[in-house]
Amino acid sequence: MGGRRKRAHGVAAVSVDLDEVPCYAAIHGLAGSTDPAVRGALESSRQAIYERALPRLVRLFEEEGLRATFFVIGRDVSSPGNAERLRALVHAGHELGNHTFQHLYDFSRGSAAEIEADIADAHAAIADATGFAPHGFRAPGYTLSDLVVEKLVKLGYRYDSSVFPCPAYYGAKGLAMGAMRARGRVSRSVLDDPRVLLAPADPYRVARPYRRRGRGLLELPIGVTRGVAGRLPYIGTSLVLAGALGARALSRAMAGRPLINLELHGIDLADAEADGLEWLAPHQPDLRVPLATKEAALRAAIREVRAMGYPWVRLDDAADELASRS
Ligand SMILES: [Zn+2]
Numbered sequence: 001m002g003g004r005r006k007r008a009h010g011v012a013a014v015s016v017d018l019d020e021v022p023c024y025a026a027i028h029g030l031a032g033s034t035d036p037a038v039r040g041a042l043e044s045s046r047q048a049i050y051e052r053a054l055p056r057l058v059r060l061f062e063e064e065g066l067r068a069t070f071f072v073i074g075r076d077v078s079s080p081g082n083a084e085r086l087r088a089l090v091h092a093g094h095e096l097g098n099h100t101f102q103h104l105y106d107f108s109r110g111s112a113a114e115i116e117a118d119i120a121d122a123h124a125a126i127a128d129a130t131g132f133a134p135h136g137f138r139a140p141g142y143t144l145s146d147l148v149v150e151k152l153v154k155l156g157y158r159y160d161s162s163v164f165p166c167p168a169y170y171g172a173k174g175l176a177m178g179a180m181r182a183r184g185r186v187s188r189s190v191l192d193d194p195r196v197l198l199a200p201a202d203p204y205r206v207a208r209p210y211r212r213r214g215r216g217l218l219e220l221p222i223g224v225t226r227g228v229a230g231r232l233p234y235i236g237t238s239l240v241l242a243g244a245l246g247a248r249a250l251s252r253a254m255a256g257r258p259l260i261n262l263e264l265h266g267i268d269l270a271d272a273e274a275d276g277l278e279w280l281a282p283h284q285p286d287l288r289v290p291l292a293t294k295e296a297a298l299r300a301a302i303r304e305v306r307a308m309g310y311p312w313v314r315l316d317d318a319a320d321e322l323a324s325r326s
Pocket of ligand 1: 103
């Protein structure tokens with residue numbers, strides 16, 4: 001051991017939602033585009049996240065010496081080459097989590113049978129292809145419901161990580177959806193109950209409704225900062241837009257949290273030009289940031305958090321650690 005390293009009373013975890021390109025087309029109302037140029041570009045880049053961005057993330061994590069959690073959409077498992085890519089993640093010591101089979105943005109509003117099938121189908125697809133049975137869950141679009149929690153418990157899940165108690169994100173999402181409606185495009189997003197903003201920002205066991213503390217499933221809320229700045233989003237999108245200096249400052253504003261839960265998306269390390277995603281860049285601000293800048297910001301955050309005394313662990317290990325404390 002190299003001297004007296006500062007030891008924080010907490011752990012940090014990085015997770016990556018492997019939302020593939022068609023998810024972004026759906027969010028931005030481009031999935032049903034009749035423009036042949038958009039349709040062609042979407043078709044030729046539809047696996048850009050797994051093929052192009054994922055290897056960059058894996059290399060970054062390897063260089064920084066950390067193991068991560070990858071939330072997988074079940075329907076993507078059978079796309080060409082993906083089963084092998086996911087097996088490689090498991091082999092490298094990463095965790096695979098369940099991000100539903102269909103990634104419907106109104107998933108949490110489905111019937112009991114629909115919700116259960118969407119979770120169970122993803123579980124089976126991931127476990128069959130990789131031998132890794134997921135025990136963590138993340139809902140599409142951060143919208144949870146009591147019914148979803150009930151099904152996760154029934155299916156034996158150890159933790160959920162979907163609550164995002166962030167007013168800035170909530171406001172931005174509402175504005176974006178309103179602006180799209182005004183332009184005649186239809187986003188598949190739904191807005192959660194605003195009371196989610198009052199949910200705890202640190203890990204808790206859920207009650208009914210899931211926004212309250214209780215004795216149920218362990219919830220690992222997605223990162224929001226502490227302190228005078230209020231609850232700013234501590235996620236890949238905000239880090240890459242903030243750059244390395246801003247990413248460091250946001251990281252320091254996480255100090256004191258028992259869990260620093262950094263959520264990334266595969267698209268955070270996409271390169272609009274090299275990956276054929278220029279058609280998406282007008283709608284996705286982070287795609288207009290150069291890849292090297294985005295990578296430097298993520299690296300700065302990872303190193304800053306480590307310097308604050310937080311070890312980087314997988315979300316399932318964080319869940320074990322936090323469950324043993326409560
Ligand atoms: Zn997603």
